[in-house]
Amino acid sequence: MIDFWLAAGLLLLVALSFLLIPVLRSRRAQLEEDRTALNVALYQERVAELQVQQQEGVLDAAQMDAGRAEAARELLADTEGVAAPRVTRLGKAAPLLAAILVPVLGLGLYLHFGASDKVELTREFAQAPQSMEEMTRRLERAVAAQPDSAEALYFLGRTYMTQDRPADAAKIFERTVNLAGRQPELLGQWAQAQYFADGKKWSDKVQALTDEALKADPKEVTSLGLLGIAAFEGQRFQEAIDYWNRLLEQLPPDDQSRIALQGGITRASEKLVASGGKVAQAPAAKPAALLKVRVDLAADLKSKVQPGDSVFIFARATSGPPAPLAAKRLTVADLPATVELGDGDAMMPQLKLSNFPEVQLVARISRAGQPTAGEWIGRSQPLASSTTAPQQLTIDSPDK
Structure with missing residues (x-):
């Protein structure tokens, strides 16, 4: 979290600069105004001295005018380049107050609406726990941070x-x-x-x-x-x-x-x-299903496929879940080929060939390597999952 807070601090400094720079500028402007006021006061004092000297007869009218003109030139030279004072309605207190409230308000909003706890959890889960107790604490914190996560609750x-x-x-x-x-x-x-x-x-x-x-x-x-x-x-x-x-x-x-x-x-x-009882014999288990199928490609399609195209051969229940019960993967270069599909090739333990009385054999060519969609397909007629005779399957139709 250190790098996060460093980044947040830098962004905060940038934001504060927009608030504090006008205050610093106003201080510089105030110094310039004070210097101008001092020069005006010195000018007025010089003019007053000249008037006293004229009244005492030390200076005549021409000398008086020359001295006054010289004092005016000095005042003009001292105040030249000073920018006109900016009129603002905010004053100095508003920017300073905002500079204090912005970080405090931002921190409060982040702690309330932010996700610092989730960021920390992500960092922790990236490292292997040292003990079961540590894993439990992490999961408890994950559930507290994501109370609607069924996965976190389950684990x-x-x-x-x-x-x-x-x-x-x-x-x-x-x-x-x-x-x-x-x-x-x-x-x-x-x-x-x-x-x-x-x-x-x-x-x-x-x-x-x-x-x-x-x-x-x-x-x-x-x-x-x-x-x-x-x-x-x-x-x-x-x-x-x-x-x-x-x-x-x-x-x-x-x-x-x-x-x-x-x-x-x-x-x-x-x-x-x-206890005097007798163990009842368990019913005989169903024999494992094993289908042998020879897969070939129709002659008119051989020029339309590539040797590296994927060929998916699977059996699925005619009445049951759409998921394949057993599957094998080859390429067009392997055809013709004879494969065996049995309970050992089940995609899921509960979906075995022997658990369904009737199945259909399917072979699909997919250039993209997707088992659910392709360019060409071949299907068999429904047959009993207990069939032992070899089957012939030809890929001969567009996959629609």
């Missing part, structure tokens, strides 16, 4: 949870939901914080939050994990196993939390068996 809530402050986190997540809307992930985070804030006691409020989250997104991971924990604490071990198995399906294969989650499923299974 502050997550930070409170890592510091074992669930009551504070629950309040923050509630504010986040009010700002960003009742998104499933936010509802799940709020429910989890509220559950731990209540001393791991299940409540109607937590139940309502998890129900709403899973209704909007049946694969919302925080709600699934929380319901598994609550079921385990309530000795409903089969429910805990079911919820955690559903959660396990959503996690990437390399997710570190899979180990702990699998351990929880094992403990719940052991306790269920020890």
